[in-house]
Amino acid sequence: MSDATPKATGPVAPARNRIGLTRADYDGAKSTLCPGCGHNAITAAIIQAAYETGLKPSEVAKLSGIGCSSKTPAYFLGESHGFNAVHGRMPSIATGVRVANHKLMLIGVSGDGDTASIGLGQFCHLVRRNVPVVYIIENNGVYRLTKGQFSATADVGSTTKGGSINDLMPIDCCALAIELGCGFVARSFSGDQKQLRPLLKAAFAHRGTAVLDVISPCVTFADHEGSSKSYAYVKEHDAPLHDIEYVPYYEDITVDYEPGTTREVEMPDGSHLFLKKLAEDYDPTSRERALSVLHASRAEQKLLTGLLYAQPSLKPFEDELNLVDEALATLPQETVRPPKGVLEAVMEQLKTGKGMTAGAGGG
Ligand SMILES: Cc1ncc(C[n+]2csc(CCOP(=O)(O)OP(=O)(O)O)c2C)c(N)n1
Ligand code: SF4
Ligand SMILES: [Mg+2]
16 A cells, blocks of 8 residues: 655755854855955855854954955854954054954955055965965956056956056965965965865865965956956966865864875864965975975966965964963953052163063153
């Protein structure tokens, strides 16, 4: 006898990650960027990587500057903290946030103009200090928000949509970051989610500045023939260094590979990045090698993508600062406010110079 009772077909419960959240819990506001913009694909990768990693949105702060790219933190992790800074000044805000509460994980989103043009000095000092920020450069080679002028990352010979030719040398943010001592430097492409997601997850696990330069075509102003940041150009010139697999610290390692074909990078939290070599055996822990392959690839007009350099054991910025564990905003007045007598003694020292240590004071 057949069972005529209809089967219950209620809504299927959405999958949950290790902290019990669904992917939708990592969404933000609906994007107002152009459909097809590379920046939207990076937002999608951040959402997926944050969900799969199990980041706690309430323990994340999103920071940005100004530009189409800098608008994107509104479109992911809607429950996280956020601050949209002045153009090129996100690193100062990030440094302040980290000092005020070094338990927050910082995701900084910037553009090539925001980072390599107006914000270059700020970027350099953030990297040099090793402030723990996952610093994502959404790189389209143009200042889109002011109608598509070349930024400092545009390649020599690139043309704007209007036909002007760039004859200035580009600034390579990855080479610069490596030169400045950054302990995690990667380059990827917004159209390569398979590569971008594990890189993001490893960047989340890094203790220090993690720079990810992501080529992100602007479909409105820089996706034409003549732009070296267009979908067609990147697809043709992309030279991935390795296939990447990321295994978080809370999962067993079950990576299947031929001995000698894979490099393993252990992150500070115990998670692992497995880099399966493609064309050559690339050692991402050699600074000299990373810089030389970057220079060589530029000469060959190749766009190297993957983990370019990793030195996960560098001391992060706050280790030098003797910071308290609690967020400054949660400390009581009597802790953060020195007694009147102490302030008077400091003022006296400043007036007379007596009791000051060598090198202190202005001039
Ligand atoms: C102090 C200051 N100078 C100039 C501008 C104008 N401005 C706004 S966005 C922008 C460039 C943004 O380019 P990029 O960071 O590459 O972002 P994209 O829009 O390409 O994603 C400029 C020059 C500004 N907002 N503030
Ligand atoms: S103008 Fe370009 S960068 Fe801005 S949202 Fe549109 S496609 Fe993206
Ligand atoms: Mg740009």
